[in-house]
Amino acid sequence: MSFNTGRLRTRQRKRPFYALKKPLLLGWIFFHLAFIILINANGSYSAYNQFNQKPNTFAPFVAATKLFNTMPCRYYGRYTGAETGYGFFGINVRSNGILIAECGGNGLTADFNSYETSLRFFSMANALTDDFMKTSQKTDSLKLAQGTDYMRAFSNLVLKNIAVKMYQVNSCPDSVISLSYNLLSYPTLAAVNKGTPKRYQLTKLISVTYRLK
Amino acid sequence: MNISVSITTILNRIQQPVNANWLFFYRINIAGFALLHFMAIQPDFADLYSYKGYVYPDIMNTAADGISFTLVSLQAALSKISLHIGYDTLLLFCRIAYPLSLLLLIAGLFTRLSAIAALFFQLLLIQSIHLYQYGVDGFTTFALFYCCVFPVGSVYSLDSRWFNTPKQDGAIYLFLLQAHLCIAYFFSGFDKIIGPTWRNGEAIWKALHSHNYYSIFSLDFMAGTPFFFISCWLTMLLELGYFVFMNMRAARKCWLTGIIGLHLFIALFMGLFFFSGLLITLSLCAYYVPYMKSEILNRKS
Numbered sequence: 001m002s003f004n005t006g007r008l009r010t011r012q013r014k015r016p017f018y019a020l021k022k023p024l025l026l027g028w029i030f031f032h033l034a035f036i037i038l039i040n041a042n043g044s045y046s047a048y049n050q051f052n053q054k055p056n057t058f059a060p061f062v063a064a065t066k067l068f069n070t071m072p073c074r075y076y077g078r079y080t081g082a083e084t085g086y087g088f089f090g091i092n093v094r095s096n097g098i099l100i101a102e103c104g105g106n107g108l109t110a111d112f113n114s115y116e117t118s119l120r121f122f123s124m125a126n127a128l129t130d131d132f133m134k135t136s137q138k139t140d141s142l143k144l145a146q147g148t149d150y151m152r153a154f155s156n157l158v159l160k161n162i163a164v165k166m167y168q169v170n171s172c173p174d175s176v177i178s179l180s181y182n183l184l185s186y187p188t189l190a191a192v193n194k195g196t197p198k199r200y201q202l203t204k205l206i207s208v209t210y211r212l213k
Numbered sequence: 214m215n216i217s218v219s220i221t222t223i224l225n226r227i228q229q230p231v232n233a234n235w236l237f238f239y240r241i242n243i244a245g246f247a248l249l250h251f252m253a254i255q256p257d258f259a260d261l262y263s264y265k266g267y268v269y270p271d272i273m274n275t276a277a278d279g280i281s282f283t284l285v286s287l288q289a290a291l292s293k294i295s296l297h298i299g300y301d302t303l304l305l306f307c308r309i310a311y312p313l314s315l316l317l318l319i320a321g322l323f324t325r326l327s328a329i330a331a332l333f334f335q336l337l338l339i340q341s342i343h344l345y346q347y348g349v350d351g352f353t354t355f356a357l358f359y360c361c362v363f364p365v366g367s368v369y370s371l372d373s374r375w376f377n378t379p380k381q382d383g384a385i386y387l388f389l390l391q392a393h394l395c396i397a398y399f400f401s402g403f404d405k406i407i408g409p410t411w412r413n414g415e416a417i418w419k420a421l422h423s424h425n426y427y428s429i430f431s432l433d434f435m436a437g438t439p440f441f442f443i444s445c446w447l448t449m450l451l452e453l454g455y456f457v458f459m460n461m462r463a464a465r466k467c468w469l470t471g472i473i474g475l476h477l478f479i480a481l482f483m484g485l486f487f488f489s490g491l492l493i494t495l496s497l498c499a500y501y502v503p504y505m506k507s508e509i510l511n512r513k514s
Contacts, residue, residue: 029388029392033393033396040397040400041400043404044400048407051408074278075280078280079332079336080358081356081357081358084351086396086397086400086401086404087400087403087405090407091404091405091407091410092410092416093416112260114253114254114256116250116253117254117256117257117260117261119484120254120346121345124344127344151276154272154275154276158268158272161269161272162267162268165265186419188415190413192436193436193437
């Protein structure tokens with residue numbers, strides 16, 4: 001099998017662009033890689049400080065955050081996939097949450113036909129966990145009327161939507177459905193080695209009740 | 214001095230001949246993966262995307278960042294130019310157009326256009342359900358973006374057969390893919406090593422006891438052994454050492470085997486089948502197929 005490089009050379013002679021192509025390509029490659037490195041370095045610093053409850057005061061970090069929030073950077077990151085951070089399961093494996101509904105005395109959970117969709121649904125629940133944990137540190141229960149925080153209000157809207165869907169899917173006999181968000185915990189490895197029983201525990205973070213008829 | 218040496222090393226590296234079939238392998242596997250991944254959600258498609266779903270599209274759209282289109286924002290944008298299309302019609306169009314663009318990409322027909330269409334629809338569909346996103350989606354986006362940039366249609370494609378496009382080995386693009394993977398693995402390992410639960414073995418224990426993950430069997434019987442401690446350190450070692458050992462000819466095969474083993478473990482014990490599949494594919498594309506011997510020998514001859 002031979003490479004058709006003859007045609008490329010002819011093009012290079014005819015068009016100056018082909019002479020510039022390689023340096024331009026190399027320039028873009030280094031820019032692209034630098035972008036990915038900076039995004040991830042920024043993410044690691046931020047995650048480390050968040051984990052240790054420290055503020056992000058390091059001047060280069062603040063400057064980089066400002067830069068990455070500019071529209072050109074955000075568009076570039078989105079359409080090239082360079083905005084993705086790679087700190088999966090780091091610094092700490094995130095906590096898990098389960099959404100459980102109750103209607104007419106029956107417990108309900110979201111059921112899907114494919115494992116992949118279930119995984120996506122649980123990813124959504126897990127993504128909400130941190131927000132709810134922060135919220136629960138401030139208040140004992142989520143009060144819908146307050147709605148001061150946009151994301152909190154959005155999360156409530158999402159919860160209500162899920163409750164309505166569960167109500168419809170399960171043909172609830174009651175007019176009331178309650179939906180709770182529960183933190184799922186399992187004893188740590190150290191605790192298990194000291195004799196703690198291997199048992200899951202559910203801690204209710206929030207509970208909301210909807211009257212749907 | 215050091216910078217100039219590094220640049221020279223990189224320039225030498227991209228001059229080295231590689232097996233051009235890696236471009237074919239990359240195109241087929243990335244498009245095939247994206248197609249399979251999309252097919253996997255088909256039984257619950259309405260639950261994810263329609264107004265009969267768990268989170269209605271307009272509610273989901275309120276928290277979208279507006280950087281890329283969602284189905285709702287695309288529908289609104291089309292309405293502004295007097296193209297009034299119903300949400301369900303648009304959804305159906307995208308549901309057909311995305312796999313179609315991936316099939317064209319696999320066949321290598323109008324490869325670059327197909328890749329651009331596939332990237333657009335992937336972003337559109339995933340941003341429309343952004344709450345349901347997880348790690349694999351970001352990897353899919355960049356893998357499809359590289360299908361737009363790399364000359365993936367130059368090898369074993371309908372484009373090359375019908376339009377006689379020149380064949381390239383894509384060594385410079387291979388460098389980009391390899392460097393991207395090295396950065397990804399390095400930061401994945403770095404974020405783990407700065408966390409105390411990864412250093413004491415608790416992290417994998419916690420991950421394996423997440424209720425939403427599928428596991429072929431429980432590893433609880435290993436609790437009293439150093440298994441979890443060693444697994445955590447082995448994971449960090451494999452990830453942090455990726456950029457060094459995958460680029461050393463002598464160590465490459467061993468490290469690649471380790472990385473594949475790591476991802477098989479993630480697939481079998483955490484149920485992240487697509488995530489693991491994609492990362493194994495990317496590593497094979499970057500560090501195994503390009504160094505298969507036949508094509509290099511052909512080129513030399």
